[in-house]
Amino acid sequence: MPEVDVDELSGRLADGAMMLDVREVGEVEEVRVPGGIHIPLQLVPGRLEEIPVGETFYVICAVGGRSRSAVEFLRDAGFDAVNVAGGTKAWIAAGFRTASGPLEGEAS
Template identity: 55%
Template sequence: MDIPEIDVDELYQRFTAGTPLVDVREPDEFAGTRVPGARSIPLGEVPARVAEIPTEGQVMLICGKGGRSMAAAGFLRSQGFDVVNVLGGTEAWVAGGFPVESGPAT
C-alpha cells in the first residue's frame, strides 16, 4: 500500500490549518527540536496508544528523516487511519527555516 508523502512546505500549510501532527521520534529527540504543537507518540508506543490519534480527517506523521514515520504510517493505514508521511522529517523542517521548539513534552 502506498503512503502519501508531503514536503515541509505542505506540512506548514496543513498544520497551520489544524491538521494534527504526530512525532514518532523517541522522547529525547522530541525534547531536542520539534515542530511546535506536534504530539509525541514514539514509534514503539504507537500500537498501544492508537486511541490517542484522531480518527476523523487526516493525520500527518513525522520523525527525524522520514523512515520511522513511514513505518508508523503503514501500521496506522492498516488500522484504517488516513495518514501522510512528511518527507525529510524534522531535519527538513529545521533546514527549511520553519519555527521550532524544544524541551520536554507537556
C-alpha cells in the same frame, strides 16, 4: 503511500491539521515541530486511542523512515495518515519555527 514535504506540512498545520511525532522523547525534547502529539514509534500500536479517527493527520520523525513505518501501520489500521518526507531535519533546514525542552504543556 501518501506523503507531503515540509512546505506543505507548514501550510496544513497553519490550517489546523494534526501531526504525530514518532521519535524518541530525547529527540523530541531536543528539537521539534511545535504542536501535535508525541508517541514513540514502538508505542504507537498500544496508544491508538490517542490518534483521531476520521481526519487526515501527518506523521513525522527525524528524516522519514520511522514515520513511513508508522504510516504503513496506521493506514492498515484504518487511519488517514500521511508521511512527512525529510522529517524534522528538512523542517529545520527550511527555516521553519521549532520548539525544544520538556514536553510539559504539549500533548505527548
